Amino acid sequence: MIDYTALYPQLENTPIQHWAKALPDLINWNLRPERYAHISDWKAVLYQLPHLKPDRIDLASGVIAHGHAPNGLKEHLMQLRPWRKGPFHLHGLHLDTEWRSDWKWDRLAPHIKPLTDRLVLDIGCGSGYHTWRIAGAGAKLAIGIDPQPLFVCQYFAVKHLLQTHAPAWVLPMALEDIPPSTDTFDTLFSMGILYHRKSPFDHLQHLHTLLQPGGELVLETLITEGPLGYALVPDGRYAKMRNVWFIPSLSTLEQWLQRIGFKQIRTVDITPTSPQEQRSTEWMTFESLPDFLDPTDPKKTIEGYPAPLRATLLAEK
Numbered sequence: 001m002i003d004y005t006a007l008y009p010q011l012e013n014t015p016i017q018h019w020a021k022a023l024p025d026l027i028n029w030n031l032r033p034e035r036y037a038h039i040s041d042w043k044a045v046l047y048q049l050p051h052l053k054p055d056r057i058d059l060a061s062g063v064i065a066h067g068h069a070p071n072g073l074k075e076h077l078m079q080l081r082p083w084r085k086g087p088f089h090l091h092g093l094h095l096d097t098e099w100r101s102d103w104k105w106d107r108l109a110p111h112i113k114p115l116t117d118r119l120v121l122d123i124g125c126g127s128g129y130h131t132w133r134i135a136g137a138g139a140k141l142a143i144g145i146d147p148q149p150l151f152v153c154q155y156f157a158v159k160h161l162l163q164t165h166a167p168a169w170v171l172p173m174a175l176e177d178i179p180p181s182t183d184t185f186d187t188l189f190s191m192g193i194l195y196h197r198k199s200p201f202d203h204l205q206h207l208h209t210l211l212q213p214g215g216e217l218v219l220e221t222l223i224t225e226g227p228l229g230y231a232l233v234p235d236g237r238y239a240k241m242r243n244v245w246f247i248p249s250l251s252t253l254e255q256w257l258q259r260i261g262f263k264q265i266r267t268v269d270i271t272p273t274s275p276q277e278q279r280s281t282e283w284m285t286f287e288s289l290p291d292f293l294d295p296t297d298p299k300k301t302i303e304g305y306p307a308p309l310r311a312t313l314l315a316e317k
Helices: 007-011 019-030 039-048 073-078 101-108 129-136 149-162 200-210 250-260
Strands: 056-058 064-066 088-090 093-095 119-123 141-145 168-171 185-191 211-223 263-272 297-301 309-316
Touching: 007 019, 019 168, 039 073, 039 149, 073 093, 088 149, 101 129, 101 211, 101 263, 101 309, 119 129, 129 141, 129 149, 129 168, 129 185, 149 168, 185 200, 200 211, 200 250, 211 250, 250 263, 250 309
Parallel strands: 064 088, 119 141, 119 185, 141 168, 185 211
Antiparallel strands: 056 064, 088 093, 211 309, 263 309
16 A cells, blocks of 8 residues: 555656656665564554545545445554654545644645646645645645654555545655755745754754745744744753754844745744634544643743744745
């Protein structure tokens, strides 16, 4: 069920056609059972999924396979919990993920350059919700990358149920794992990644290198209130997350992009994260945003920092 055979012909005559030689070994290495004990269990779930032919699929208004879910489909997909990014609508089954990623898509989609016939990289894509939406918006090829094999198995479960040849793929790797590429992608999505990086400048420089001249960066990240030059550096955890290193003010983030060499920088959305957008569900039963906030003051995290505020910026190379 985890099969990338159909990907390699799609790489031909693109700026990443050289990936075809490197990807098989990279994929096998990152999905080796010695690295993750549950990979065999997750693969077994994929093999147990029923073969369903959708009446119709819709990747323009969501990730939707119209049809009727047989008994047992929900139980199969439940074995791949936690489901974090979505939602997915699969043969009448509503897979209600932790994040309402469709809300984020709706906020940014009207502002980005049209994705028709573009080569797109979606970094830290999770199970591939936005990667599917990118393909649904007409991309020539949408490549999502995420190092977590559970999310890769979730992607293949959705792909199996969609029964589509849409050019959307999720690869089991981090940004640092991809084959060397320069002046490559027409659009880059980096959403919810920057604050997890010890060196935000190195991350932004890598993104700049990967973009084609004139290509567009879609950057979504945490920001905080503060003047130019200010960035919050949490002492320990932020909203119970261990790996949050820098949360800049908006003007500081714009300055970082300028220093790297990005042009046409503009902020298209600033939205506080709400418990309606990020929360526990039966598909993700662990703690979520309501558990990360101060119960006496929802404008603060449990540690006393400003509650999550997210900005989406666009910039060009």
